[in-house]
Amino acid sequence: xxxxxxxxxGLAIAATPSNLLFCLIGAxxxxxxxxxxxxxxxxxxxxxxxxxxxxxxxxxxIMLSGIYYxxxxxxxxxxxxxxxxxxxxxxxxMIDGHAMARRGRAGAALSIAAIGSFFxxxxxxLMIALFAPVLTTLALRFSAPEYFxxxxxxxxxAVVLAQGSLLKALAMMLLGLALGLxxxxxxxxxxxxxxxxxxxxxxxxxxxxxxxxxxxxxxxxNLERPERRDVMTRTIGSLLPSMQEFRDSIGPIIRGTxxxxxxxxxxxxxxxxxxxxxxxxxxxxxxxxSTFGRGAIQGVAGPESANNAAAQLSFVPLxxxxxxxxxxxxxxxxxxxxxxxxxxxxxxxxxxxxxxGFIASMWFGNLMLLIINLPLVGIWVQLLKIPYRLLxxxxxxxxxxxxxxxxxxxxxxxxxVGFGALGYIFIKLNCExxxxxxxxxxxxxxxxxxxxxLLISRGDWTVLITRPLxxxxxxxxxxxxxxxxxxxxxxxxxxxFDQGDSL
Numbered sequence: 171x172x173x174x175x176x177x178x179x180g181l182a183i184a185a186t187p188s189n190l191l192f193c194l195i196g197a198x199x200x201x202x203x204x205x206x207x208x209x210x211x212x213x214x215x216x217x218x219x220x221x222x223x224x225x226x227x228x229x230x231x232i233m234l235s236g237i238y239y240x241x242x243x244x245x246x247x248x249x250x251x252x253x254x255x256x257x258x259x260x261x262x263x264m265i266d267g268h269a270m271a272r273r274g275r276a277g278a279a280l281s282i283a284a285i286g287s288f289f290x291x292x293x294x295x296l297m298i299a300l301f302a303p304v305l306t307t308l309a310l311r312f313s314a315p316e317y318f319x320x321x322x323x324x325x326x327x328a329v330v331l332a333q334g335s336l337l338k339a340l341a342m343m344l345l346g347l348a349l350g351l352x353x354x355x356x357x358x359x360x361x362x363x364x365x366x367x368x369x370x371x372x373x374x375x376x377x378x379x380x381x382x383x384x385x386x387x388x389x390x391x392n393l394e395r396p397e398r399r400d401v402m403t404r405t406i407g408s409l410l411p412s413m414q415e416f417r418d419s420i421g422p423i424i425r426g427t428x429x430x431x432x433x434x435x436x437x438x439x440x441x442x443x444x445x446x447x448x449x450x451x452x453x454x455x456x457x458x459x460s461t462f463g464r465g466a467i468q469g470v471a472g473p474e475s476a477n478n479a480a481a482q483l484s485f486v487p488l489x490x491x492x493x494x495x496x497x498x499x500x501x502x503x504x505x506x507x508x509x510x511x512x513x514x515x516x517x518x519x520x521x522x523x524x525x526x527g528f529i530a531s532m533w534f535g536n537l538m539l540l541i542i543n544l545p546l547v548g549i550w551v552q553l554l555k556i557p558y559r560l561l562x563x564x565x566x567x568x569x570x571x572x573x574x575x576x577x578x579x580x581x582x583x584x585x586x587v588g589f590g591a592l593g594y595i596f597i598k599l600n601c602e603x604x605x606x607x608x609x610x611x612x613x614x615x616x617x618x619x620x621x622x623x624l625l626i627s628r629g630d631w632t633v634l635i636t637r638p639l640x641x642x643x644x645x646x647x648x649x650x651x652x653x654x655x656x657x658x659x660x661x662x663x664x665x666x667f668d669q670g671d672s673l
Contacts, residue, residue, distance in 0.1 A: 193236055193534050203244065213388070294532070297483060308490075325609060335600070346606035379585070448473045482532060570587075
């Protein structure tokens with residue numbers, strides 16, 4: 171009952187006109203960048219991060235989170251109508267969603283995608299309200315050794331659950347850790363890896379790295395791909411699914427929500443892995459798997475529910491432990507730090523209005539997205555006709571403006587461009603940049619907690635394995651690395667991601 175009372179207070183806070191306005195802005199922007207291929211929520215959030223400095227903390231977090239889970243909704247529109255993933259987590263939706271569109275059932279596919287996403291979002295919000303206080307209570311028992319071990323587990327999970335080669339993912343994570351060490355050492359005030367460049371004494375900023383790797387690099391990669399926009403505008407049909415389509419969608423929506431919630435809590439999991447896992451699960455439990463790929467409604471309902479549930483639940487590790495599970499949540503962490511909020515269990519105890527208002531705003535956001543995505547589908551269809559050659563100059567311009575405006579530094583614009591070129595090289599080498607960004611974000615915090623743990627124990631490294639929670643996290647990390655070395659598990663991991671890459 172206490173949780174329900176806090177949630178009711180959060181609803182009252184989130185329902186203020188200003189918070190509802192920023193929730194609507196985030197939902198609209200999220201849908202827009204989800205519909206338009208080649209932009210993505212991370213680059214958009216990086217662009218808007220300097221602007222949020224002038225907003226109240228809660229309004230800034232509400233808007234940025236709306237962009238994230240709004241992109242999951244909008245990405246399905248592009249996947250179904252154009253056969254292009256507006257957002258990476260919508261790649262699976264293309265298979266059966268676009269097949270339905272070609273049969274004149276695009277409207278039903280769009281409706282089921284929106285309904286599944288709304289259901290998953292509401293359940294995800296409820297699960298955050300129920301589980302976050304429990305995890306917060308547990309997190310209050312953590313000290314430096316537990317935090318260090320948990321971050322090690324998070325990075326290992328990010329490597330294991332990353333796409334492509336395990337060795338490449340490990341290398342990217344280590345590179346991220348090395349980049350996070352650049353700057354002035356806090357204890358000794360000694361410059362590290364700055365090579366005499368004074369602008370690097372404060373370290374590399376998060377925004378230039380994120381904009382370069384996920385914004386500019388994607389623009390370069392998209393420009394070399396042939397543009398194809400076979401928009402199914404004439405065959406959208408009725409937005410009402412048939413009773414049989416609705417009945418066939420109930421099970422996948424429930425299963426996708428559960429699977430997405432579990433994978434969203436895992437560091438490195440995220441929406442894309444949830445959608446791939448849900449599609450594979452639905453093919454396994456289907457009475458007739460041969461219908462998949464030819465317009466099976468289950469292939470739309472399950473993945474779209476899974477990716478939205480994963481997007482919602484991925485906020486839990488940030489709010490309760492202060493640890494981001496994916497690059498987008500790392501951007502939320504950066505926004506909290508800008509506003510002087512230390513992510514972790516103290517957010518709930520010291521800022522309950524912000525904590526519960528933020529959680530409750532997700533329910534309003536999902537309701538807005540349901541309204542935005544169905545009645546306004548005609549507007550999104552018209553936006554799909556905008557050629558990418560007209561979009562990319564604006565994307566590059568805002569990337570440069572965003573990198574400059576945070577610290578009024580031309581050097582940071584140059585950094586963003588440099589990381590954009592590096593990101594393009596990673597794309598060509600099939601190296602996923604997500605482990606790099608997580609290593610970059612968690613590296614300084616890992617170093618700080620390791621030093622603190624060794625200071626408390628007077629240099630005794632066994633403090634990491636003599637404390638039960640710390641030992642448990644380290645053992646889990648070892649088990650995950652050992653399990654992925656087993657040929658059967660490694661082969662299934664490769665098959666799952668190969669399926670996602672082939673979509």
